[in-house]
Each structure stands twice: as C-alpha cells, then as structure tokens.
Amino acid sequence: MAMDEPKTLVSTDWLEAHLKDPDLRVLDASWYLPTAGRDPKAEYAKVHIPGARFFDIDDIADSRSSLPHMVPTPEKFISRMRAMGIGDGHQVVVYDTAGVFSAPRVWWTFRLMGKHDIAVLDGGFPKWLAEGHPVEDMPPILRERHITVQRHAELVKNVTQVAAASKLGDHEIIDARAPGRFAGVDPEPRPGLRVGHIPGSKNVHFATLLNPDGTMKSPEALRAVFKAAGVDLRKPAITTCGSGVNAAMLALALELVGHRNHAVYDGSWAEWGMYNDLRVATAKAASEA
Template structure:
C-alpha cells in the first residue's frame, strides 16, 4: 500500500518512524458491549511502545444524551495536552480490532484542525502478527501546546441531515450492516426504530476492509461505493449507529482522494429516536426524500 500520513499508514511505516521525536501514537481501542472486551485493560497489558490511551467515551461531550459525541474544543485541548500531543506532531491512531474505532479518533482530530494524523492499517492485530514490539509501560508525557481550529464542515447535525435528505444535494451513506439498514432486525440500542434515513445508501463498513483488518485499495473502495449506488460527484454525509463506524467510511473516502465528506455525529442513535423524523425500510431507493 502507499502510505499517507494524513489518512492511512502501514505497520512498516510506523515501525520505521516509531522513535521519531515528533511522532505520537494513540491507542483508540473501543468496543461494543457485545464484544466483551475491556479496551483500557488491554492497553494496560500491552500496547505499541509510547502509545497513549484515547478514551472515546470520556473525551466526548458528556452533556449530550447521545453516546460519545464530539468533545468541546476546550475539553479536547485539555485532554490532548495531558497526553503530550500538540502542534507539530505526526499522530498515528490504532485500535485492537484492526480498523474500527481508530477512524473515529482520526476524524475527531481532523475536526479539531489536526491534519497530520493517520490510522494504522491493520491496527494492533497486524502489528502483533508481525511480531513487532509491545510494552506495558506508561509513556513519558511532556506538555505540548495545541492550536485548535474546529472544522465545522466535517460534522453535520440532525437539521442539516434532514435538509440534505429532502434536497438530495448530498449522498447520505450508512455504515451499518445491511439487515439493520433495511430494518429487518431490532437496533441494539434500546428505544430506537428500525430502518434508515430516507434516500440514504448502505455501505456496511466491513465491505471496505479485508478480513476486518486492513483497508481495501482506492480502486476497490471506489467500486464498493459505486456498487451501492453512491453518486461520488456529490459530497457525502456518513452515518452509522452512533458515529464510530461512519468514520471508517470517511477514512475510505479520504483514502481514495475524495475530500468532501462529513460525519452525522448523532447518527441513528439520534435519528432513530426522533418520532417526528421519517424512517424508510427495505433496500436503498434512488432520489431525495419527499
């Protein structure tokens, strides 16, 4: 693969740069309850040398009733400074699944104006499989100032998504599994309706990955989106269950050179709870919401 320090880098690239003074590695592991894994405990037991743990649930806007919404600028700055991450750093984010929650932290840093950030392709599983070094030591932290400029165009709220669904000026793409998108199974989060945003398309995030770990090539990514009926001439709003796997879609789009994409941060946790918002079921249909 071709390494891109602003999107995706290989384990070879990280191994080569691991001791660079301005490299910062973040363990962004996060798991759904059904996965039965404890991300912080696993980090404490073994992580890539020098990695800091990024707690997606804690570094969020906890004033919101919705899960792990993007944090305020002030909270983000204070937490990253406490990790010793700041201006001039190249950041590499990984997770314990391969490519899963790391994309969410990649997007969060970009939202805050930090663009020298990449996801580790294959994550910790690939790093382990290759016999690369791990440790259980706490990293040495030195404060570093971070200049934050929130990139408002990278995130959409429910009002903006509703307007986009009606006008059809964006492609709304849902990363959830097909049976959830079609409304054939109940949502794992209690109290949510089943189905999808009218007019949205479905690209289950796993279709962009090879064996759930590494990202497909840019040409393969393009074929996946086009095969789902996504018009790539339009800007894209990515959605999912709670705003985590939607970021895998954003990362894949960035990987293939498409930069006009945003995340619906509330995703189905928000849309599915609002009884006044329309819900569609069955396969994706062409055309805007009426």
C-alpha cells in the same frame, strides 16, 4: 530518521521504522459496542504499541450530550491532548485492537479540530501483533505540550442538516451499519431505538471497506464498493452509522478515493432512531411500495 510527509494511512512497517522519532505520538483508540463485553482500556494496560497513549472515545467527548461519545468541545480536546503530551508539530498515528474500526473516529476528530498530521495504522493492532512488532505494558511518560486547534464545522452535520439533505436529495447519505440493521430487519444494539434507515440513504457496510487481512482496500477497490452501493461520488457526502464511530471509517474511505466534500453525522442512528417525528425507511416499506 526524518519523518516522511504525513499520510492518511500508514503501514505497520512504517510505524515501526518511525517508532523512536521524537515527534511521533501513537494513540490506542480501541472501542467496542457495549454488547461486546470488552474493556479496551484494560486491554491497553496489559499490552499496547510502545509509547502509545489511550484515547478514550467515550471520555474525550461532549459530556453535555445525552448521546454517546459526541465530539468534544475544542476546549476539552485541547485540555485532554495537552495532558496526554500531544501538541503542535507531532505526527499522530492512531490504531485500535479490532483492526480498522474505531481508530478512524479519532482520525476524523483530529481533522475536525484542524489537525492534519494524523494517520490511521492500516490493519491496526491485530496486524501489528501478527507480524511480531514490539509491544509493552508500561504507561508512557507524559509531558504537557501546547496544542492549537481550529474547528472545521463543515466536517460534522447535525440532525437538522441531515434531515434537510434527506428531503432535498442534494447529498449522498451513506450508512455504515450492517445490511440487516439498515434494512430494519435486525434489532438495534441500543435499546429503545426504531429500526431502519434515513430515507434516501445508501448502505456501505464498514466491513466491505476492508481486505481479508483487515487492511483498507485500495482506492480503486473502494471506488468499486461505493459504486456497487449506488453512491454518486460527484455529490457531497454525509456518513452515518450507529453512533458516529464507523461513519468515520466511511469518511476515511472517501478521503482515500480523493473525495474531499464529506461530513460525519455525529448523532447517527442513536439520535435519528430516537425521534418519532423523523421519517424512517425500511426494506419492508420498500417492498410494499
């Protein structure tokens, strides 16, 4: 079967129909917060979509950074993808065991590296299982493949750029964390971080991007979610969250509504909440103003 045009989001039916295509590669990018007490790599070893490789977000990262799972250097990305048998000309589909949660982080990483034949499985592994699609526990046979990358620096922002955007108000800074964490009334899951949010940022909790069945909402519904949060989609956007994972869900949603000028703040709150010289806004401060 000939491959369709690459898509940002693919259905479970589409994936099963193309599962045996020689140029398809499937990635399990499951990841959870340390507090979840789950081992996604062990879960992958027990059951996964046939032919899937495991993409370890914590390992395929910048090991020089003290922050969690920062984007890898192009050289490390090339090395790991080549070893995993992922190369030029492959259509890659990435999923996770939560539904749509950490898979967009890998989708965004591929985009950052200049690879556009990358899509997220809509509804992820839960939908795949619920519909009775095939699974296996065997690791795939890997053959090295050549891959070329071209890093698109405009898709990622550092703390200095985000601080400038916060001060100038020339970007929409959109935070994917839960409302309690955004407001500074709930604690952060990582110890030692301040609570609150980047001044001027808007809160779009990642869960509000999803339908009850775990699939992404339609572009029209996503636009309504952003509008309800006060996001001006005419402005360039910077997405953020706890450590740069769910920020990529916002990036995916922006892509689906046709917003092309967006970037992920890779350090996110794991970085911003650590430095006392960076301003923090909270719901309490706003109520007292």
